Amino acid sequence: MGTERFQRIFGSFRLNLRASSTLRFAAAVAVCAGLLAGCSAENFAYTPGGSKKHLRPISSQTAALMQEKGMTKESPILLRIYKEESELEIWKKTTAGNYELLKKFPICKWSGELGPKVKQGDRQAPEGFYFIRPEQMNPHSSYHLAFNLGFPNDFDRAWNRTGAHLMVHGDCSSSGCYAMTDEQISDIFALAREAFDGGQLAFQVQAFPFRMTQANLVRHRTNPNMPFWRMLKEGSDHFEVTRQEPKIDVCAKRYIFNAIPDDPMKPFDPQKACPAYHLQPEIAQLLQSKRSADQSDITSMLTRNLPAAPVRTNNDGGSNPVFAGRVPPSSVQIQQQNSFNRQ
Numbered sequence: 001m002g003t004e005r006f007q008r009i010f011g012s013f014r015l016n017l018r019a020s021s022t023l024r025f026a027a028a029v030a031v032c033a034g035l036l037a038g039c040s041a042e043n044f045a046y047t048p049g050g051s052k053k054h055l056r057p058i059s060s061q062t063a064a065l066m067q068e069k070g071m072t073k074e075s076p077i078l079l080r081i082y083k084e085e086s087e088l089e090i091w092k093k094t095t096a097g098n099y100e101l102l103k104k105f106p107i108c109k110w111s112g113e114l115g116p117k118v119k120q121g122d123r124q125a126p127e128g129f130y131f132i133r134p135e136q137m138n139p140h141s142s143y144h145l146a147f148n149l150g151f152p153n154d155f156d157r158a159w160n161r162t163g164a165h166l167m168v169h170g171d172c173s174s175s176g177c178y179a180m181t182d183e184q185i186s187d188i189f190a191l192a193r194e195a196f197d198g199g200q201l202a203f204q205v206q207a208f209p210f211r212m213t214q215a216n217l218v219r220h221r222t223n224p225n226m227p228f229w230r231m232l233k234e235g236s237d238h239f240e241v242t243r244q245e246p247k248i249d250v251c252a253k254r255y256i257f258n259a260i261p262d263d264p265m266k267p268f269d270p271q272k273a274c275p276a277y278h279l280q281p282e283i284a285q286l287l288q289s290k291r292s293a294d295q296s297d298i299t300s301m302l303t304r305n306l307p308a309a310p311v312r313t314n315n316d317g318g319s320n321p322v323f324a325g326r327v328p329p330s331s332v333q334i335q336q337q338n339s340f341n342r343q
Contacts, residue, residue, distance in 0.1 A: 054139030058190045065102055070094040074198025077191050078245055079168075081107070081178060083114055083125065084210035086320035088168070088178065090191060098243040105188070106320030108172035109179040113312055114209040115225045117151060120162045123176050123316065126151045127209055127228075129235055129248045129255060131202040137192065144170030144182040145189045149205060154250040158270035168205075174317060178207075204245050212236040214297040222308045231255055241286035251275070258283055 058066075058073060066073060075093040082089075086107040091099040112124035126149055136148040146169030152161050167177040170185035180188065195203060209225070210216045212233040220226065231254055238246040238257040246257045251274035259268070259277040266275035279287070 051140075053186065054137075054145055054189060054193070056186050056190055058194065059187050062103060062187055062191070066092065069100055069102060070096065071100070071102065072198070073191075073194040075195065076198070076200040076245075077102075077195045077203050078239075079188075079203065079205045081168075081205065081207040082211050083110055083127070083208070083318065084216075086110065086318050088180065088184075088188075090188065092191070092195075099239075099245070100243070102191075105180060105184045106322045107178055107318075108181050108184075108323055109174040109317060109319050111174040111176055111317035113315075113317075114220070114223070116161070116228060117156075117163050117166065117176065118159075118161050120164070122163075125174070125176055125178055125207070125317070126156075126163075126166050127207045127232065128153060128155055129232075129246075130205045130207065131248075132192070132205060133202045134196050137189070138167075138169075139189075141167075141169055142171075143167070143173070143179070143185075145185045146170070147189070147192065149207070154270045155253070155255055158250060158253040172323075204248075206232075206235065206239065208232055208236065214294050214301065218298055218301045218306060219309045221302075223311050237287055237290055238283070241290055242283060 057063075063073070069092075071092045071094050075095075076099075077093075078091040078099055080089040080091065081087075088105045088107055090102045090105070092102040094100050110125045112122065115124065116127045117124035130149045130151065130153055132147050132150065136150060138146040138148070146167045149166045149168065151163055151166040163176065168180065168185070168188070169177055170180055170182040172179050172181055192203060209229055209232075210220070212229075217226075217229070217233070220229070223229070235246055235248070235255060235257050242258075247259070249256050249259055249268040250270040251268040251272060253270060254274075256268070256274060256277070258279055259274075260279065261268070262276040262278060268274065278284075
């Protein structure tokens, strides 16, 4: 998306969204209304002079971490999500040009089982690689703040997967989404806003079933999703060895990463066989070293006959242990309580 369209849809977040009432912002919300319906009904009504929760600055704690790690508030971000561990990581580019971990957020609630979203209504939170553009950000979400993951992407559509309005949002309540606390999503939203304002046109979200470690792959070895998860691990490996956002393409109904077509005139098609392609030699060498070490570890673990994890837990999703017994009240619950107190 070019800079002109970026400015037309959301303008400069700092210069235009901080105005209490502008026609440009009203138009931006109208454009977004058809795209961002949330996990259920959403509120897109624009009220001049209303809530400015989307304009909240980056928290002082996160700002201090950025300074400590050599990051500017305008530098690009990347998100990594791990279902089983119920964690969301924010990575950010340093002044040296590499992505480094900025902060981990415990996920308040996600729904479904481990595994990708397949069809509308299956309550599954998506797994895969997604890109978030300014028009996918919802400053007036009924779930405090939200952004649309963009499901289904090219890979999902190649497999005829259905569903819509899959979000990362606040309110700590999920039906196929990744739900954070309102405090957390405010910080994530602010980081995204500043990165967009700094020139990032889209940030990547990498959603995994679990951390792509050898131990987890061995533990889940009997799961029928393993071929899909091994493909996701390829993308994870690309990021980990380069500390750069991997280029994502889809061909032959599979993800491929950092691929350079041998013939630039033969594009990647999600449904068709992959054209001949290659990797940069430096990346290929790093990947080969990592894969050799990983396979050696996996082989060693398999010889110990470690028990396999159950394919299904019969639980609806999960929540980070930090929320055990103390899930924060949702903004809806707070509004209801305030309404009751005023009666």
